Amino acid sequence: MVVTEWLLKRAADHPRPFVVSAEHGTRARLLGEAEIARRRWRPAEPASEADLLVICGTPGEEFEAAIRTVWDDLPGPRARVDLPSDATPPSIGQALNRAVAHLADKDAQWRDAAARAGKPWSPDADRNSDSHTPDGGSSHHGHDSHASHGQEHDDDGHEGGHHEHHMGNPGGLPMAGRGPDRDGLSLDRLHVSIGPILSDWPRGLVVESVLQGDVIQDAAVRWLGSGESFWAEPWNKAAAGHPVTRAEAGRRQAAAYLDSLGRLLSVSGWSGAARRARALRDRLLADAPRAELAAPYRSFERQVRRSRTLRWMLRDVGSIEDGDAVSRLDGWLTRTRAAIDALEDETPLDGAPPVRHTLHPGLLVGGELATARLIIASLDPEPAVAHA
Amino acid sequence: MLEGAVLLLALVGLGLSAACLDARLGGAQVGAPFGEVARLLVQQRRRTLLRDTLLLRIGVISLIVAPVLAGIVIPLGDAPVADLAVGIVWFNAMEVCVWGSLWLTGWAVNSVYPLAGAYRLVAQGLAYELPHMFALITVALGAGSLRMGDAVQAQQGLWFVVWMPIAFLIYLVSALAMAFWGPMSQPVGTDLAGGVRAELSGPDRLLFQAGRYALLVVAAAAAVPLFLGGGAGPVLPSWLWVLVKTAAVLGLLVWVRHRVPAIRMDRFTQASWLVLIPLSLVQLLVVGIVVL
Structure with missing residues (x-):
């Protein structure tokens, strides 16, 4: 004891x-x-x-x-x-x-x-008391843990939240259905909800995916909750008639980029650089003056830009009209530097906040889970942003 | 008997030092690994539906047994615990057992992310194992023997790292892959919610983590007799030189984790097969010609 x-x-x-x-x-x-x-x-x-x-x-x-x-x-x-x-x-x-x-x-x-x-444990212990949505949404929060629940869905038997114990199936779960994969093999198809509780994951995002091995065969995107106004707050305040300086908006925006960079670097398996990004973000939000931020940021930026491994891993990942993950990373780095350099700009703010990316499920289809995570982190998407 | 105790002590000591260094470099308190051990000792087990407990036990326990068995052929001072005539092959075989350990662990918990982590491990194994074996064979060829002790003897004049630099670099890359560490840690990647170890907690997780650090230590320690002249060095006794060199390689492997992002196998396999395998073969050829 x-x-x-x-x-x-x-x-x-x-x-x-x-x-x-x-x-x-x-x-x-x-x-x-x-x-x-x-x-x-x-x-x-x-x-x-x-x-x-x-x-x-x-x-x-x-x-x-x-x-x-x-x-x-x-x-x-x-x-x-x-x-x-x-x-x-x-x-x-x-x-x-x-x-x-x-x-x-x-x-x-x-x-x-x-x-x-x-109380006897079952993976669905608390589910009976939940109010389930009929579309099967709430029964499969593909959070970190019980991803094995994904197997509960069968190809044609979309069960929703109801408990149907199939006799003859192990644990009352239907077996995973099969389907042809990209190499012409017939492989199990697992229905897995990825999110909403994952590390370095956009708030409220759920990707309903069909997996064969670790390859995403099909994906649908939905969001729990609406957009977040925190990052757009200075612009919302300015639109509401409050005096807001460019410096204040730039500070918030640089912090937003560094937050996204932290996620992308962390998903890329580079926790050291991710920690640096987050430390800079925290100092920005704690109102550290420009002089204290510029030099550490330069050093961080240099380290990230110099990593050839990172470029090798991000090249041609999630290519959309504005480029691949590498170009989005470079864009964040450049714009963060510009925002930090302009931290003493006291002129009033006008214009609209930078538009954040949205996530098209088609981008994820055909890639491995690792690629999908990188695509999502390199977009760091949000649902429609709520304006005041 | 004594050598066995020394081996276990060295594994525990160096493993804990590596964990503390890792915590320090990761911005945590140096003592964090001790807190983690305490936490895992009192932690309950996670439960998943229909897990295969027998396979899970085999997987987790073999993950810590395999590096110990790999370690018995590594000379700690003058002699290893077991001076096998096929020591280099034995080392390689034990380290490949880890594939089985990870696959069983990933499979047995009946959950998607650990299974996907196990898939990644297999892909990683296919990518690193061939260059790794060629690097080991290069050493055996240079020494004219598969015995670890003979490899050390053969380096009396010149360390293998000097005239087999490519084999040494390939060995370091594969050491990372072997211990699924740092840039090669995709099988237990954060992006997979922890991959193979996602559903492990309490004693299972403690054994898994201990096994991983033991693997890292053994991979670093084997580089010493294979490439760094074993216990050779001025002034200090040979066991201390082994320790110093092992600690240096170990420190390098831990440091790399904080400097390099994770490497995905869908990209690395191509580089491995098109660059590392030919390079390792060229190195083998050069050593072969020199030996002739």
């Missing part, structure tokens, strides 16, 4: 947080990520690695159901933190402190474990 208690305390000193951004959660996510980086905690890369689930914003019904599934699958000791949209740095710090105390609290964790042991 003493040993368990000691281990729990040691473990709680090094929690592995996983940050989920739900509707209106971008601001809280950025503040939360900055605080986590300040405490030098190592973020959990997949949600399954986490013991601290940090939910930012106000998830809608379907999003909340996905979060609950991830939470139910999270092995204890565990803690959940909810950061409302209007969270402030002090309130975030307090919330994280409380969560750490909860992680180290032997009795609370025992109670949690006992409560879970009491």
